[in-house]
Structure formats: structure tokens, C-alpha cells
Amino acid sequence: MPTYTAPTKDMAFVLHDVLDVENEKIPGYEDLTPDFTSAVLEEAGKITGEVIAPLNVVGDKEGCTLENGVVRTPTGFKAAFDQFREGGWTGIASDAEYGGQGMPYILGMAVSEMVSSANQAFGMYSGLTNGAYAAIHAHGTDEQKQTYLPKMVSCEWTGTMNLTESHCGTDLGLMRTKADPQEDGSYKITGQKIFISSGEHDMSENIIHLVLAKIAGGPEGIKGVSLFIVPKFMVNEDGSLGDRNGVAVGSIEEKMGIHGNSTCVMNYDGATGYLLGTEHKGMRAMFTMMNHARLGVAMQGLSQAEAAYQNAVIYAKDRLQGRAVTGAENPDGPADPLIVHPDVRRSLMDQKSFVEGARAFVYWGAMMIDRAEENGDKDADGLISLLTPVLKGFLTDKGYDMTVQAQQIYGGHGYIEEWGMSQFTRDARIAMIYEGANGVQALDLVGRKLAQDGGKHVMAFFDMVKNFISENKEDEAIADFIAPLKQASKDLQTAGMFFMQEGMKNPNAALSGSSDFMHLFGHVCMGLMWARMAKAATSALDAGTDDPDFYKNKLVTGRYYMQRQLPATGMHLARIQSGAENVMGLDAEAF
Ligand SMILES: Cc1cc2nc3c(=O)[nH]c(=O)nc-3n(C[C@H](O)[C@H](O)[C@H](O)COP(=O)(O)OP(=O)(O)OC[C@H]3O[C@@H](n4cnc5c(N)ncnc54)[C@H](O)[C@@H]3O)c2cc1C
Numbered sequence: 001m002p003t004y005t006a007p008t009k010d011m012a013f014v015l016h017d018v019l020d021v022e023n024e025k026i027p028g029y030e031d032l033t034p035d036f037t038s039a040v041l042e043e044a045g046k047i048t049g050e051v052i053a054p055l056n057v058v059g060d061k062e063g064c065t066l067e068n069g070v071v072r073t074p075t076g077f078k079a080a081f082d083q084f085r086e087g088g089w090t091g092i093a094s095d096a097e098y099g100g101q102g103m104p105y106i107l108g109m110a111v112s113e114m115v116s117s118a119n120q121a122f123g124m125y126s127g128l129t130n131g132a133y134a135a136i137h138a139h140g141t142d143e144q145k146q147t148y149l150p151k152m153v154s155c156e157w158t159g160t161m162n163l164t165e166s167h168c169g170t171d172l173g174l175m176r177t178k179a180d181p182q183e184d185g186s187y188k189i190t191g192q193k194i195f196i197s198s199g200e201h202d203m204s205e206n207i208i209h210l211v212l213a214k215i216a217g218g219p220e221g222i223k224g225v226s227l228f229i230v231p232k233f234m235v236n237e238d239g240s241l242g243d244r245n246g247v248a249v250g251s252i253e254e255k256m257g258i259h260g261n262s263t264c265v266m267n268y269d270g271a272t273g274y275l276l277g278t279e280h281k282g283m284r285a286m287f288t289m290m291n292h293a294r295l296g297v298a299m300q301g302l303s304q305a306e307a308a309y310q311n312a313v314i315y316a317k318d319r320l321q322g323r324a325v326t327g328a329e330n331p332d333g334p335a336d337p338l339i340v341h342p343d344v345r346r347s348l349m350d351q352k353s354f355v356e357g358a359r360a361f362v363y364w365g366a367m368m369i370d371r372a373e374e375n376g377d378k379d380a381d382g383l384i385s386l387l388t389p390v391l392k393g394f395l396t397d398k399g400y401d402m403t404v405q406a407q408q409i410y411g412g413h414g415y416i417e418e419w420g421m422s423q424f425t426r427d428a429r430i431a432m433i434y435e436g437a438n439g440v441q442a443l444d445l446v447g448r449k450l451a452q453d454g455g456k457h458v459m460a461f462f463d464m465v466k467n468f469i470s471e472n473k474e475d476e477a478i479a480d481f482i483a484p485l486k487q488a489s490k491d492l493q494t495a496g497m498f499f500m501q502e503g504m505k506n507p508n509a510a511l512s513g514s515s516d517f518m519h520l521f522g523h524v525c526m527g528l529m530w531a532r533m534a535k536a537a538t539s540a541l542d543a544g545t546d547d548p549d550f551y552k553n554k555l556v557t558g559r560y561y562m563q564r565q566l567p568a569t570g571m572h573l574a575r576i577q578s579g580a581e582n583v584m585g586l587d588a589e590a591f
Helices: 008-018 034-052 055-062 077-086 105-118 120-139 142-153 282-318 342-375 378-409 411-415 421-432 438-449 452-472 476-503 507-512 514-542 548-565 568-577
Strands: 065-067 070-072 157-162 178-181 187-197 206-215 225-231 233-235 241-244 247-252 263-275
Touching: 008 034, 008 105, 008 342, 008 514, 008 548, 034 055, 034 077, 034 105, 055 077, 055 120, 055 421, 065 247, 077 120, 105 120, 105 282, 105 342, 120 142, 120 157, 120 206, 120 225, 120 282, 120 421, 142 157, 142 206, 142 225, 157 187, 187 206, 187 225, 206 263, 206 282, 225 233, 225 282, 282 342, 282 378, 282 421, 342 378, 342 514, 342 548, 378 411, 378 421, 378 438, 378 452, 378 514, 411 421, 438 452, 438 507, 438 514, 452 476, 452 514, 476 507, 476 514, 476 548, 476 568, 507 514, 514 548, 514 568
Parallel strands: 157 206, 178 206
Antiparallel strands: 065 070, 178 187, 187 263, 206 225, 225 263, 233 241, 247 263
């Protein structure tokens, strides 16, 4: 059975050596001393490694079951969830006013990474609750906040997000679910939502559904969509639970992965709902959370790659096959371990350089969200808005690829369920689809985010990379990071110019290259992260660290990324510049 050990040392490296959180002028960050973060990370590492990870395979094998309208989660999930809740972990980054621990989002992200690596399906119950909490926190009335937030912070009540209907996923303007205004100010919600994660289950006393629906007579399409709070059980004035509301699970889906999370068809039959935010501005309320939710999914790409990689390393050191090409390394044994073979190493280096770079990228993204939300920093807000589709699309595509590579290390055993490696691949796959399929992330990046605010944010990104390069161009110790970063950044700018010149004349040319652009951008961000990590590692070595091997290994891993992964920017650029004809040249009938 696979195991998981939280990579607390690497997390601390990103937080302290690279991002220097303690000295970042963001409220709450002053508490993030190495002693404090290490205590939190170690404790989170214990519960995720010892309690939640062992349930990962159980959840995969048992899945959820629906009987007489009740969804049962896999054996052990509820008890582990109670322990997790009671430890205060579900509200680690929630507002102290509602019972949360009030820690910065970045620390919550590190803990979420552990939960998701340990058991992605399990982590979704609290993850979606955090998303619904954030929407009510940002858009709710005082009464709504007082009614729902304390119980959602503690996950005594969990939350869901209801957007998708059978005929509308990406194109939410087609939505049919209706909201009829009532005299008492509430609404009656009628319609069917599908694929609702954690829609019904036995882990909490109540479920607070956030539902997108159209109020009759409102504007057509997406502009007529509003957001509603629809509790499973009505809440009495004293906060106790009342009658069952008119919402019920219709069925649960059989799916490729995340079996431990219930994916439900939810039927709303005149259910009582309360408007959240402003009429017809439901998408705006949803968009407030988009950066959080999509960064959370980006983290899932990292989390599955990390867990799969850890197990691939164990296997590669244990499994004896063949001899090292340069002479036996285990002469007393019948063969050498897999890890001696260069192609196995190549794969492990792909995985290692991805997860460490991705961790820095995700935590940096979380820091930008903290800057934007806690300091009202508009530049950080613009930058994270630009990078959100890159984080989500690139890290989940690559995260999935890395789980396949980890599975490959096991040869045929990776394909056999007994070893548990296929679960990482199956679980990682959904992150490429939900919260906006990755093709749509690429569309958002090229069609909307690049030109947002007159292109100001992408220019700010280029300036940031340029400044880093010019500040460090004399630093010989990281010269082999700076030169490839410069080339990759040039490729990205050339691609951006191509879109500007061609995009207006031929929109198909821009959109035919959108996924390549998203990946090109992702590589540049990872290159920047690796260059910053290299800088931090050389500084630690210069300062006489007591753990030089850790930092030297960082440099070796980073060089691998710069030399073996970053050159992909040239390939993506060439594809982008080849235009639309090779993509759109065939008539639809020719397929
Ligand atoms: C396990 C699971 C859990 C989920 N959880 C939730 C949940 O909790 N709440 C919720 O509301 N939804 C949830 N979803 C739904 C999910 O968000 C949608 O499936 C997803 O957004 C895609 O919508 P769709 O399936 O209708 O695909 P479609 O919109 O039909 O898209 C199909 C394909 O076409 C591409 N495409 C569509 N339009 C364009 C375009 N304009 N340009 C380029 N490409 C395009 C997409 O990238 C995609 O690859 C979940 C789905 C699954 C499978």
C-alpha cells in the first residue's frame, strides 16, 4: 500500500528561504516564524500521514454508496473527519471571528497540500466547504455570516458549489435552474444540478449548498445568473436544525477516481434558498472565489504528483532489476536497484523537479492572494488573476503526467491495483477537468487575462522576470539558471507578440495556440521559481548552513529543470507561430 510522509522540510524551505514569509509585510505573516510554521507543519504531517493517508486506498476501493437517499462515505472517513475537525484543521485559515484560527492563507495552503496528498477525495469535503465559506464571507449579510460561518469553519456543516447542469458545464449561460421570489424575501429553487462534489454524505450534520440559478424575468444568459444559499436542513432562529429542505440527492456517479468523494446529482424541488450577494450578479460572487478555488485545484496537481513520486522513489530503491551500465552497485545482490538506471533517474528527476518547483509556484500564488486580500494590493491581485489559469492548467496537466511517470517506475506492477499507483493517476485526472477544464483555462488566459487592464499585468510579470535577471546577472553561482530563464522569457514575449499581431486578424490563430501558450507560461513561472530557489540555496550555502546537502541537492534538481524541462518553451513557441491552418485546415466532416 502506498505511504505518504509530509515533505515538511521542503515546505519550510519554500516558506522561509525562498518566500521569506516572516519579513513579508502582510498582516498575520509576522507570526510565521520558522519555529511556529514548523510546529504547525509537523502536527499536520502527523494527522495527514497517520490518520488520513491510510484511508486513501480504503476510499478508492469502497467508494461511496447511496441507499434510501443517504450517502455513506467509506469506512473510517467520518471518524477521521471528526478528528481532523476537532483539531481545528478545517478552519486553519478562516476568520477568527467565526471560530477559525485566522492564520494566513499560505499556511492553510501548505496544510491543504498535505491533506490532498494523503487523500484527495477526503480533502474535498473540507476544501469545498472552505470555498463556500469564502463566498458567504465575501458576499453574505451579517445575518447569513452569523448563521452559517461558525458551523462551516468547524465543518460541522459542510458546503458545496452547484454550477453544472447536464446540458451546461463550461457555458453556464445556458443554465435552466430557476429561482422564484417569495414574499418573505426567500426564493424557491427548482432544477437539477449534476456532478456536485460532496453533494450528499454522512460526514456532517448539515450541508450548505451554494446554487447558481436564474430569477425569472432577469437578463438572458450568464448575466441573469444569481447565487443562493440552500441548506439541506433549514436553520431555526436559535441556530438549531429544522425541517428538511426540498433538496435531495438523485444518484451518485461511478467515476474514474476520487471514489471516496460523493459526486451527486442534486434535485432542487422548490427548495428554499436565500440570495447571496446581488440579484443577477451570481457569477461575480463566484469569480471572487475563483482564484482560491483554482489555486486549490492547481495544488491537487502538485499533491498527487508528490504522493506518487514518494512511492516511486521507495520502489526504485527497492526493486532489483538489471545491472548499472557502469558496473554493479549491489554486487552481493542478484541485481541492482532500479534507481541506478539513467532512464529511471531521468523520470525521477522529472518528478522531483516538478513537485519542488510546483510547490514554490503554488505557495507564491497563495502569497499573492494574501497580499491582494490582506493589503488590498491591486498589483498582486492583477498578477494572481493573470496567473490563475496558468497555475490551474499547467500544474494539473503536468501533475497528471507525473503520476503516470511514477506509475511507470513500477512497470507492470504499477498497472496492478494491489500496488495502489493507479489511484494517483486516476485521482489526478479530475483536476484537469473541474473548476474549468484546462482547455478553457487556456482560453481564459489568451482571450481575457492577457489583455486585462490593457495588458498591464502581463507587462508587470515580464518586468518582474527582467528585474530578477538583471539583479542576478553577475551572480556566477546561478548563471546556469539565469541564461535559460532569459531565453524562456524571450520565448514567452515572442508568443505574446504573435497573439497581439495575429489575434485581431485571425482569432483562430490565437486560440489554436492557447494551450501551448499556457504551458509556455507555466514553464517560465517554474523557471523563475527554480532560479529563485537556486538563489536561496546558494545564499544558505554561503551563510554556512548546517545542512549543505539539502541545498546542494536543490541546485542539482533545479539545473535539471532548467536544462531538461525549460527548453520546452521553444517547442511551444514554434507550435504557436505555426498558426491556425494546421489546426483548423480540415472540414469538420473530414474527422
Ligand atoms: C468528479 C467531478 C466533480 C465535479 N464537481 C463539481 C462541483 O462540485 N460543482 C459543479 O458545479 N461542477 C462540478 N463538476 C463539473 C465540472 O466542473 C464540469 O464537468 C466542467 O466544468 C466541464 O463541463 P462539461 O463537463 O459540461 O464539459 P463541456 O463544457 O461540455 O466541455 C467539453 C470539452 O470542451 C472544451 N470546451 C468547451 N467549451 C470550449 C471553448 N469555448 N473553447 C475551447 N474548449 C472548450 C472543454 O475544455 C472540455 O474539454 C464536476 C465534474 C466531475 C467529473
